[in-house]
Amino acid sequence: xxxxxxxxxxxxxxxxxxxxxxxxxxxxxxxxxxxxxxxxxxxxxxxxxxxxxxxxxxxxxxxxxxxxxxxxxxxxxxxxxxxxxxxxxxxxxxxxxxxxxxxxxxxxxxxxxxxxxxxxxxxxxxxxxxxxxxxxxxxxxxxxxxxxxxxxxxxxxxxxxxxxxxxxxxxxxxxxxxxxxxxxxxxxxxxxxxxxxxxxxxxxxxxxxxxxxxxxxxxxxxxxxxxxxxxxxxxxxxxxxxxxxxxxxxxxxxxxxxxxxxxxxxxxxxxxxxxxxxxxxxxxxxxxxxxxxxxxxxxxxxxxxxxxxxxxxxxxxxxxxxxxxxxxxxxxxxxxxxxxxxxxxxxxxxxxxxxxxxxxxxxxxxxxxxxxxxxxxxxxxxxxxxxxxxxxxxxxxxxxxxxxxxxxxxxxxxxxxxxxxxxxxxxxxxxxxxxxxxxxxxxxxxxxxxxxxxxxxxxxxxxxxxxxxxxxxxxxxxxxxxxxxxxxxxxxxxxxxxxxxxxxxxxxxxxxxxxxxxxxxxxxxxxxxxxxxxxxxxxxxxxxxxxxxxxxxxxxxxxxxxxxxxxxxxxxxxxxxxxxxxxxx
Amino acid sequence: xxxxxxxxxxxxxxxxxxxxxxxxxxxxxxxxxxxxxxxxxxxxxxxxxxxxxxxxxxxxxxxxxxxxxxxxxxxxxxxxxxxxxxxxxxxxxxxxxxxxxxxxxxxxxxxxxxxxxxxxxxxxxxxxxxxxxxxxxxxxxxxxxxxxxxxxxxxxxxxxxxxxxxxxxxxxxxxxxxxxxxxxxxxxxxxxxxxxxxxxxxxxxxxxxxxxxxxxxxxxxxxxxxxxxxxxxxxxxxxxxxxxxxxxxxxxxxxxxxxxxxxxxxxxxxxxxxxxxxxxxxxxxxxxxxxxxxxxxxxxxxxxxxxxxxxxxxxxxxxxxxxxxxxxxxxxxxxxxxxx
Numbered sequence: 043x044x045x046x047x048x049x050x051x052x053x054x055x056x057x058x059x060x061x062x063x064x065x066x067x068x069x070x071x072x073x074x075x076x077x078x079x080x081x082x083x084x085x086x087x088x089x090x091x092x093x094x095x096x097x098x099x100x101x102x103x104x105x106x107x108x109x110x111x112x113x114x115x116x117x118x119x120x121x122x123x124x125x126x127x128x129x130x131x132x133x134x135x136x137x138x139x140x141x142x143x144x145x146x147x148x149x150x151x152x153x154x155x156x157x158x159x160x161x162x163x164x165x166x167x168x169x170x171x172x173x174x175x176x177x178x179x180x181x182x183x184x185x186x187x188x189x190x191x192x193x194x195x196x197x198x199x200x201x202x203x204x205x206x207x208x209x210x211x212x213x214x215x216x217x218x219x220x221x222x223x224x225x226x227x228x229x230x231x232x233x234x235x236x237x238x239x240x241x242x243x244x245x246x247x248x249x250x251x252x253x254x255x256x257x258x259x260x261x262x263x264x265x266x267x268x269x270x271x272x273x274x275x276x277x278x279x280x281x282x283x284x285x286x287x288x289x290x291x292x293x294x295x296x297x298x299x300x301x302x303x304x305x306x307x308x309x310x311x312x313x314x315x316x317x318x319x320x321x322x323x324x325x326x327x328x329x330x331x332x333x334x335x336x337x338x339x340x341x342x343x344x345x346x347x348x349x350x351x352x353x354x355x356x357x358x359x360x361x362x363x364x365x366x367x368x369x370x371x372x373x374x375x376x377x378x379x380x381x382x383x384x385x386x387x388x389x390x391x392x393x394x395x396x397x398x399x400x401x402x403x404x405x406x407x408x409x410x411x412x413x414x415x416x417x418x419x420x421x422x423x424x425x426x427x428x429x430x431x432x433x434x435x436x437x438x439x440x441x442x443x444x445x446x447x448x449x450x451x452x453x454x455x456x457x458x459x460x461x462x463x464x465x466x467x468x469x470x471x472x473x474x475x476x477x478x479x480x481x482x483x484x485x486x487x488x489x490x491x492x493x494x495x496x497x498x499x500x501x502x503x504x505x506x507x508x509x510x511x512x513x514x515x516x517x518x519x520x521x522x523x524x525x526x527x528x529x530x531x532x533x534x535x536x537x538x539x540x541x542x543x544x545x546x547x548x549x550x551x552x553x554x555x556x557x558x559x560x561x562x563x564x565x566x567x568x569x570x571x572x573x574x575x576x577x578x579x580x581x582x583x584x585x586x587x588x589x590x591x592x593x594x595x596x597x598x599x600x601x602x603x604x605x606x607x608x609x610x611x612x613x614x615x616x617x618x619x620x621x622x623x624x625x626x627x
Numbered sequence: 628x629x630x631x632x633x634x635x636x637x638x639x640x641x642x643x644x645x646x647x648x649x650x651x652x653x654x655x656x657x658x659x660x661x662x663x664x665x666x667x668x669x670x671x672x673x674x675x676x677x678x679x680x681x682x683x684x685x686x687x688x689x690x691x692x693x694x695x696x697x698x699x700x701x702x703x704x705x706x707x708x709x710x711x712x713x714x715x716x717x718x719x720x721x722x723x724x725x726x727x728x729x730x731x732x733x734x735x736x737x738x739x740x741x742x743x744x745x746x747x748x749x750x751x752x753x754x755x756x757x758x759x760x761x762x763x764x765x766x767x768x769x770x771x772x773x774x775x776x777x778x779x780x781x782x783x784x785x786x787x788x789x790x791x792x793x794x795x796x797x798x799x800x801x802x803x804x805x806x807x808x809x810x811x812x813x814x815x816x817x818x819x820x821x822x823x824x825x826x827x828x829x830x831x832x833x834x835x836x837x838x839x840x841x842x843x844x845x846x847x848x849x850x851x852x853x854x855x856x857x858x859x860x861x862x863x864x865x866x867x868x869x870x871x872x873x874x875x876x877x878x879x880x881x882x883x884x885x886x887x888x889x890x891x892x893x894x895x896x897x898x899x900x901x902x903x904x905x906x907x908x909x910x911x912x913x914x915x916x917x918x919x920x921x922x923x924x925x926x927x928x929x930x931x932x933x934x935x936x937x938x939x940x941x942x943x944x945x946x947x948x949x950x951x952x953x954x955x956x957x958x959x960x961x962x963x964x965x966x967x
Binding site for chain 2: 088090092093116251252266267268270271272273274275276277278280281282302303304419421607609622625626
């Protein structure tokens with residue numbers, strides 16, 4: 043009894059030649075085919091394979107002449123299969139549509155002497171996958187009460203092939219030996235690259251996949267992920283197969299993926315005008331530099347099957363978390379995030395106007411895709427401010443965004459009393475006026491890359507000292523603050539005593555003689571105001587009078603006590619943006 | 628007097644195997660827990676395909692691990708690190724802040740094999756960054772870049788990590804059977820880095836120290852054949868009181884890959900001690916790429932707990948290989964060897 047029940051549950055469906063023609067549309071879910079089968083589910087698969095071909099050939103000249111062409115072959119494919127049942131309960135699987143693309147690139151010869159020589163342009167090809175006949179995959183499906191399985195058979199064939207052009211090698215008698223393979227000289231054969239391209243027919247490397255008894259949950263897609271090899275080796279392939287049995291399944295196209303581990307954003311200056319267009323899958327977005335700043339997000343979703351798009355349009359909407367202090371407005375055609383159709387996709391556009399007041403209001407936001415008000419899918423996006431814009435809503439007008447938000451958000455040690463000064467000459471990074479106050483004034487270059495390490499050499503026996511940090515972005519700011527606060531500290535600690543008793547600082551470098559051996563871990567000459575020649579090294583004579591003060595500030599940059607927080611940096615470019623600048627997260 | 632001292636030394640040496648044997652027999656047999664310790668999340672998630680590798684530490688009030696999570700989607704495969712915690716080493720809970728560290732800065736970088744240690748007032752981690760096949764080698768300079776690089780990262784709280792920099796001054800060359808998978812711990816105020824690499828004489832176990840994580844001592848090598856006649860991979864060294872504990876995967880052609888534990892007082896003479904060898908899944912020996920998952924062993928007063936990655940294959944074949952057979956993910960398994 044148990045045996046019969048198992049057989050009844052695990053029906054094996056096989057088709058080897060059951061495909062549709064390229065011109066037939068893929069039937070909708072829950073629709074009837076012309077021969078009476080009901081389409082119950084879709085199986086939608088994507089495939090990727092990357093393979094590196096490498097070889098140096100054998101040692102002798104003729105062996106080297108047979109060196110294989112090295113290069114990298116990349117193949118991708120997608121496929122749609124329908125799972126169907128007729129009134130008698132008979133089931134079948136039909137390959138409905140698919141595409142493939144393959145390329146062979148980076149061609150070179152690699153000889154035993156280590157030399158690598160480019161070997162031609164390679165080639166690429168692609169097109170529709172045959173649904174029957176040569177090159178068509180075979181498919182069989184299994185199903186149980188709460189499991190599903192697939193066996194997709196696929197082999198290389200001439201139907202999925204393309205031309206690749208390469209430069210062959212040839213043996214040449216006498217003359218110069220440009221590759222250095224074989225001896226030079228008259229009547230001696232050596233190897234050269236032929237200038238005439240040859241064409242070889244390459245087959246796309248495709249392979250099938252199999253999954254048995256994958257658990258199926260009601261109301262959810264079944265996602266099957268498989269891989270072979272390792273992306274860190276010379277061969278890697280993966281299949282992702284999704285079984286969807288619900289009508290009009292929608293899926294997010296933009297945004298997509300986790301911006302923390304797989305960031306996607308256009309490689310463009312966020313302050314460029316017009317603003318860079320949204321790219322598919324984009325999950326990082328940056329306000330523009332205009333006044334007020336604007337953040338446009340183009341949402342996009344796909345529908346399976348694509349023919350169902352009209353019937354689901356009015357039922358799909360997008361949502362995004364609010365950004366405090368910024369006004370959200372949906373495009374007039376997308377009230378409250380309701381989708382419209384464009385280019386075969388469900389789309390909507392939202393615009394946030396005005397940058398938020400607080401640094402913490404940037405960062406991670408959740409986007410949701412809703413069908414009939416119910417959650418279909420959600421994903422994360424990251425929101426950034428343009429680093430060099432000046433359109434923050436608070437603080438001092440004209441201060442750069444990085445200064446305002448890194449100060450407000452306490453990202454890298456900028457105190458509430460510190461200021462930005464953009465009026466100084468270009469070489470000014472920061473300065474302080476200890477005799478007046480404890481403020482640090484930061485100038486534009488402070489948000490870039492620090493100039494260290496720099497060795498400052500003193501005369502014997504004082505040795506040399508290494509100063510200046512190496513930080514970028516927020517870390518440079520922290521290093522520069524460390525530097526300036528040391529100047530202030532030296533003044534506040536020693537100045538009054540030196541004024542009262544000038545003899546305590548005989549070389550007048552702001553550091554008393556009694557402290558020149560120990561302050562900040564530096565041992566300087568109490569008879570020399572610039573023991574380590576900071577003035578000469580930095581080509582700034584002004585340091586001559588207080589080089590021993592200055593060197594301590596520079597060494598302090600390398601003993602950073604001011605904390606900085608990459609995870610609070612929402613500048614683009616910054617620590618967390620795809621265009622990274624600064625210590626990484 | 629000298630004769631008595633020599634006699635005493637002979638007696639000690641004679642008793643040593645007995646003592647070690649006694650210590651070894653203090654442990655019972657390994658028992659694998661029925662349920663995995665950690666599994667991938669339901670897709671889509673940053674760790675929805677596999678648990679890649681782990682580094683487990685036992686703290687006064689809990690167990691903690693930094694684990695490598697792998698996601699696989701139609702777009703790409705991505706690796707990042709997350710934290711999980713447990714009160715008993717058996718049942719683990721992932722932190723909501725995960726992923727806590729995504730070191731890869733390009734799509735073609737694979738960050739993997741983290742190992743962590745307490746250092747100064749916080750944590751330090753060593754990890755490997757591999758170059759994926761999708762890297763475009765469109766210049767001879769890029770072609771000659773090494774395939775793997777070793778990095779350090781620091782954290783004050785174990786949740787917020789920042790890369791410190793690449794370790795460039797040390798040689799990390801794979802052997803025929805072992806990828807460079809450094810392990811790290813802090814002892815006597817210095818960082819201790821151990822890994823298996825290649826030398827002119829053959830595979831060696833290398834050891835380097837640093838007081839600041841930037842300047843490393845010239846590595847001290849020991850031929851692995853002096854430690855084990857079998858090929859070695861995935862070495863992990865820890866210090867415990869007066870002893871060094873070495874765990875590694877021995878690639879035994881006849882009996883399959885096995886997790887081996889040895890101890891030493893001088894970090895040169897290694898003796899089998901503690902729990903018996905643990906037979907690992909056969910594919911550990913098949914491909915150097917899948918050895919990027921060094922088992923982690925933590926000793927408690929009750930016994931030893933082992934954590935290892937178990938690859939899930941889509942097909943039931945007799946001797947599955949990640950290169951030939953489809954992989955549908957990986958989970959973290961744990962086994963316990965109690966003291967008698």
